Amino acid sequence: MYKLINNEIICYSTETGKQLEMQQGIEVEVIKSYDNKIVLKHENDTYNLVGDNFIYFNWWFEKID
Numbered sequence: 001m002y003k004l005i006n007n008e009i010i011c012y013s014t015e016t017g018k019q020l021e022m023q024q025g026i027e028v029e030v031i032k033s034y035d036n037k038i039v040l041k042h043e044n045d046t047y048n049l050v051g052d053n054f055i056y057f058n059w060w061f062e063k064i065d
Contacts, residue, residue: 003027006060011047014039020047027064 004026011020022028022042031039031046038049038057049057 001027001029001064002061003064004060005062006056009049009053009060011040011049011053014046014048028061 009022029041040047
């Protein structure tokens with residue numbers, strides 16, 4: 001599990017492509033990491049993290065147990 005420590009990021013639903021604006025403090029599970037995106041799970045939905053949000057994942061998220 002990871003917690004967002006940046007103010008906000010934007011990710012996209014893997015099913016509908018709908019944009020989700022994640023706010024600071026939100027907790028997500030990393031499902032899979034690719035060369036150009038990370039697939040996250042939040043509240044039983046999966047999202048793609050792409051672009052700068054993908055590149056800065058290690059700086060904008062904190063690992064939690």
